[in-house]
Amino acid sequence: MPVTERVVENLNHALHGLFERDGxxxxxxxxxxxxxxxxxxxTRGLSERYGDRVLATxxxxxxxxxxxxxxxxxxxxxxVEIMFGDFIALAFxxxxxxxxxxxxxxxxxxxxxxxxxxxxxxxxxxxPTHSQSPQKHFVGIPGLxxxxxxxxxxxxxxxxxxxxxxxxxxxxxxxVLYTRRMYRDGVVDDLFRFDYADPDREFARVHIGxxxxxxxxxxxxxxxxxxxxxxxxxxxxDQEITCQLVVPSRLYPxxxxxxxxxxxxxxxxxxxxxxxxxxTWGSEIAQAVHSRLWGKLAAPVRLVHSADSxxxxxxxxxxxxxxxxxxxxxxxxxxxxx
Amino acid sequence: MKLDNADxxxxxxxxxxxxxxxxxFEAGQLNGTTHTCLGQEYIPxxxxxxxxxxDYVFSNHRGHGHYLAxxxxxHGLLAEIMGREGAVCHGVGGSQHILRDRxxxxxxxxxxxxxxxxxxxxxxxxxxxxxxxxxxxxxxWGEGSVYEALNMAALWQVPLLVLVENNGxxxxxxxxxxxxxxxxxxxxxxxxxxxxxxxQDLDEIRTVLGPSIARVREAGEPLVVEFLTSRVGPHSKGDxxxxxxxxxxxxARDWYRRYAAAIPDRFGACDKRQRELxxxxxxxxxxxxxxxxxxxxxxxxx
Numbered sequence: 001m002p003v004t005e006r007v008v009e010n011l012n013h014a015l016h017g018l019f020e021r022d023g024x025x026x027x028x029x030x031x032x033x034x035x036x037x038x039x040x041x042x043t044r045g046l047s048e049r050y051g052d053r054v055l056a057t058x059x060x061x062x063x064x065x066x067x068x069x070x071x072x073x074x075x076x077x078x079x080v081e082i083m084f085g086d087f088i089a090l091a092f093x094x095x096x097x098x099x100x101x102x103x104x105x106x107x108x109x110x111x112x113x114x115x116x117x118x119x120x121x122x123x124x125x126x127x128p129t130h131s132q133s134p135q136k137h138f139v140g141i142p143g144l145x146x147x148x149x150x151x152x153x154x155x156x157x158x159x160x161x162x163x164x165x166x167x168x169x170x171x172x173x174x175x176v177l178y179t180r181r182m183y184r185d186g187v188v189d190d191l192f193r194f195d196y197a198d199p200d201r202e203f204a205r206v207h208i209g210x211x212x213x214x215x216x217x218x219x220x221x222x223x224x225x226x227x228x229x230x231x232x233x234x235x236x237x238d239q240e241i242t243c244q245l246v247v248p249s250r251l252y253p254x255x256x257x258x259x260x261x262x263x264x265x266x267x268x269x270x271x272x273x274x275x276x277x278x279x280t281w282g283s284e285i286a287q288a289v290h291s292r293l294w295g296k297l298a299a300p301v302r303l304v305h306s307a308d309s310x311x312x313x314x315x316x317x318x319x320x321x322x323x324x325x326x327x328x329x330x331x332x333x334x335x336x337x338x
Numbered sequence: 339m340k341l342d343n344a345d346x347x348x349x350x351x352x353x354x355x356x357x358x359x360x361x362x363f364e365a366g367q368l369n370g371t372t373h374t375c376l377g378q379e380y381i382p383x384x385x386x387x388x389x390x391x392x393d394y395v396f397s398n399h400r401g402h403g404h405y406l407a408x409x410x411x412x413h414g415l416l417a418e419i420m421g422r423e424g425a426v427c428h429g430v431g432g433s434q435h436i437l438r439d440r441x442x443x444x445x446x447x448x449x450x451x452x453x454x455x456x457x458x459x460x461x462x463x464x465x466x467x468x469x470x471x472x473x474x475x476x477x478x479w480g481e482g483s484v485y486e487a488l489n490m491a492a493l494w495q496v497p498l499l500v501l502v503e504n505n506g507x508x509x510x511x512x513x514x515x516x517x518x519x520x521x522x523x524x525x526x527x528x529x530x531x532x533x534x535x536x537x538q539d540l541d542e543i544r545t546v547l548g549p550s551i552a553r554v555r556e557a558g559e560p561l562v563v564e565f566l567t568s569r570v571g572p573h574s575k576g577d578x579x580x581x582x583x584x585x586x587x588x589x590a591r592d593w594y595r596r597y598a599a600a601i602p603d604r605f606g607a608c609d610k611r612q613r614e615l616x617x618x619x620x621x622x623x624x625x626x627x628x629x630x631x632x633x634x635x636x637x638x639x640x
Contacts (some may be wrong), residue, residue, distance in 0.1 A: 052463075058493070063452040063486025070456015070470075073442070074394070078456075093483075097446045098453060106437035107428030108633045 007151055008178035011042055014155035015079070019050045026071050028055045028064045029081030029117075039083045040119050040178055061090035068114055069099045069168070077113040077163055084130045085118035085172065092137075099168040100143035111166035115159065121174040121223050121274050122306075122322050127313035133223070133274040133306075135172050136281050139252050146252040149173040150222025151183050152194060152204035153249040161249075172251070174223025174274070191233060197246065198258045205262075206245040208236065214244035216268035216332055217259070219285060222247055224272050230325035235332055243332065251281055256288045263289060267298035268335050274323050277308035304331045341601065343608075345383055345540050348410065350612035352379040352403045353594060355412055356571070358616050359402075359419065363575045367624070372419065372433045375403040377570030378503055380593050382407035384543040385471075385501065388551050392468035394457040396450035397443035399434040400503070404473055408441055412619055422626040429629035448474065448481030451500070455487045458496035458560075467555045469497035477508025479517055479524065491560040492528045498560040499551060500525075505569040510579045525562040532562045538593050568592065 005013070019025050027046060029038065033056045037044030047054040057064045061082055068078035082088045088095070095116065103112050122131030138146055147158060147169055162169040188194050188206055195211065197203040205211055206229065220228045228245050235241040244266065246259060256263070263269050269289055271282035286301035307321045356374035363372065382404045389395065389408070397404040405415050414426035418436065421429035426438050434445040444450055450472050458470035478484060479502075491498040502521060506513050525532035533550055535543055547563060554561045568588035572578035578585060589595065597605050 055494075058486070058489055060452075060486035060489065062483055063455075063490060066449065066452025066483065066487070067456035067459065067490060070453040070458075071460055072456075073453065074457050074460035076460055093446060093449060094452070098444060098449050101435075101444075102437075102442075104634060105427075105431055105435050106442075107425070107430040107631060110437065 004182045004184050006178065007149060007180050007182055008040065008042055010182050011149065011155045011173070012044055014159050015043065015046060016049070017156050018159055019046060019053065022077065024075065025077045025079065026053050026055065026068070027079045027081065028057050028068050030057055030059055030083050032056055032081055038081060040175060042117070042173075042178070043081060061087045062094055065091035065094040065116060066098065068116075069094060069102070069112065072099070072112045072114040072168075073102070073110075079115045079117060082116060082118045084126070085120035085134055086129050086132045088116065088118050088134055088170070089137075091116070095138070095144065095168065095170070096141060100141050103143040103167045109166075112168055113163045113166055114168040115162050116168070116170045118170060118172050119175045120172045121176060122311045122318055123176055125313055125315055125318060128310040131311040131318070132276075133172070135221075135251060135273070136275045136279055138170055139281055139284055143167050145169045145250060147171045147250050148221040148223060148248075149177055150204065150247050150249060151177065151180055151225055152247055153201070153222070154182075157201070158249055172221070172223070176226070177223055180226065188229065191236070192229065197262070202249055203258060204247040206232075206247070208242060211244060211262065212265060213242060214262070214266045215242045216244070216270060216335060217263050217266045218243050218245045218270045218272060218328070218332070219259075220245060220247060220272040221251055223274060224323065227323065227325040228272060228328055231328035231332065234325070234329050239333060239336070241332060241336060252284070254285055254288065256285070256292060260292055264293055264296045267296070268302075269297065270302040270304060270328075270332055270335065272304040272323065272328055274306055276306045276311070276321075280305050299335050302331055302335050304328055340541055341597065342540070346597070346605070346608050347612060348383050348386070348407060349379050349593065349597075350609055351410075351412065351616065352383070352406050354613045354616040355406060355416070356402060358620050360571070360575065362420075362620070368419065369421065370432055371574050373400040373574050374571050375400050377568045377588060377592050378505060379403050380538050380540060380543075381501070381503055381565050381567060384540045385547075387544060388547060389471060390468060392440070392466055394440045394442070394454065394461070394468065394470040396454045396457075396470065396472040397436070397441065398447070398450065398473050398475065398478070399443075399445055400475070401434060401436065401443040401473070404443070405436060405438075405441065409438065412616070413623060414438075416619060416623045417626065417629065420623055421629050422623050423629055424623070424626060425629040428631045428633075430631055447478045448483040451484050451487035452490070455491050455494075455496060455498055458491065458498045459494060462496050462558050469499050469551070469554050471499040471501055473501045473503060475508065476502065476504040476506065476513045476517060476521070477511070479521060480508075485524075485528075488525070488528045488530055488560070492530050495558045496560065497554045497558045499554050500560070500562040502562060502564040503567055504564050505567045507569060507573075507580070509573045510577070521562065521564050530560050530562055532564065535563060535565045538567075538591075
């Protein structure tokens with residue numbers, strides 16, 4: 001299998017392409033300039049080539065998102081990098097009360113091309129305030145779309161789609177995913193293949209070769225792909241449970257309709273995310289699936305998420321709190337008991 | 339006394355517009371809330387000739403005067419507040435969320451400051467001589483976004499004009515109990531110029547501020563202008579908890595009384611004209627059908 005680019009390279013190339021093609025694109029964030037290139041090196045090379053449109057900012061997440069919204073309001077396109085996704089809390093007012101409101105609260109559509117990028121997730125030992133998955137806090141805000149980085153979704157297309165929508169978007173990027181490789185040509189590994197469930201390539205689906213042959217459908221954002229695949233392999237080889245994995249590019253709004261035939265055929269659905277318990281994205285998806293497939297499912301939609309806990313720093317403690325592949329394995333196994 | 343007729347008409351239009359709103363609320367004919375600028379009308383009227391069409395203006399919760407001084411057209415604003423046909427934002431935004439051309443108001447304190455820095459940055463990058471003006475109150479200086487914005491405006495030298503209407507009271511909280519130090523010192527901490535305006539005379543304000551504002555445009559130097567002013571009316575609707583003598587002190591500074599005494603004939607005639615004009619507009623707008631919101635379903639989220 002040819003070695004494909006890493007996810008962080010794919011995102012970096014997509015940003016370079018965007019800056020190259022479009023002179024109205026700005027990038028704002030902390031420590032994003034070369035030679036540092038951002039805490040996770042996503043913005044490497046951009047300030048050298050497009051220096052005047054790459055603004056290294058003070059530590060002012062709320063202010064930066066506000067400035068970006070101001071640029072967007074005047075017709076520019078703005079991307080903000082929040083160094084750690086946890087810090088997006090500092091920009092919540094600008095996202096909730098200004099950017100997302102402004103697209104509709106003036107009685108007519110006001111285009112606002114703004115993307116807020118957030119490195120998220122744990123399993124890196126950064127501790128309670130640098131490891132969270134804040135996606136769930138942004139679900140259900142009118143005028144705001146949520147996307148997540150994935151090894152199946154080309155980032156130039158994702159960025160273009162977000163700007164085409166002309167409304168503010170948040171792109172969540174699982175930090176562990178950056179160093180993984182993009183999947184190409186329909187091949188995941190020796191066991192699994194992938195394709196897309198819809199022509200727009202919104203939903204990637206991973207299967208053992210026949211998308212219609214699945215005992216259970218797992219729905220998981222990009223950051224969970226590795227862990228889901230490991231669980232799927234074990235479930236197939238040890239338990240003879242065939243899983244299909246669906247990875248959406250956009251987390252919210254989430255339209256489950258293209259997935260309904262495959263969900264109904266499998267009869268079992270498991271939604272996985274790294275967020276801690278309570279008010280999760282998964283519960284939103286589960287409700288949407290239940291209301292459409294009530295009476296057609298063999299079991300209630302199963303939710304898998306991290307524990308109701310802060311995320312500890314020490315590796316052995318952190319591991320116990322966050323969703324791991326064995327968490328998924330056991331949850332899916334339980335769906336077939338009794 | 340030197341006072342341009344157009345200025346006097348605008349001052350009195352805003353005054354009677356705001357009074358009419360309070361009366362409509364009293365009569366139960368308005369929904370929600372409103373914040374009138376009684377006593378502060380002279381600020382946007384003075385700035386009218388100093389601001390240009392290419393400028394972005396960011397207004398706040400107390401924005402009717404800002405709007406009327408910019409557009410001179412009360413029908414669309416009143417329709418917006420009353421939810422009637424012809425509303426400038428179809429009745430969705432209401433009193434404190436208005437967008438028209440390069441004028442935008444929004445309801446959260448301090449939120450517009452960084453947004454204005456973004457607009458100012460755009461103006462600077464596109465070679466415009468426009469500026470981004472933001473109206474804030476004294477209470478707004480409690481918000482962290484103000485300082486984040488001032489810091490970036492100073493670092494990047496963008497044409498940001500901060501217009502502070504310091505009326506000495508934030509809703510019910512006297513400024514002396516919510517603001518330590520001074521606004522001047524806070525601006526100075528960022529190396530941002532600060533101009534204190536104590537007087538209400540329109541020509542004097544224009545003469546003094548003209549060159550300073552020109553420098554915002556020409557050199558891209560941010561500027562804070564602080565108007566010491568008085569809120570003659572309540573914070574919103576009949577919620578004034580100030581002692582009577584304090585309200586009277588504010589009323590004593592009111593341009594309305596001073597002009598009425600100084601130029602009684604011209605003032606009286608204009609006052610009557612504008613009061614009747616606003617009465618007619620209220621009558622006409624109130625008889626319109628309810629506003630409709632047609633574009634709500636265009637969101638990709640829908």
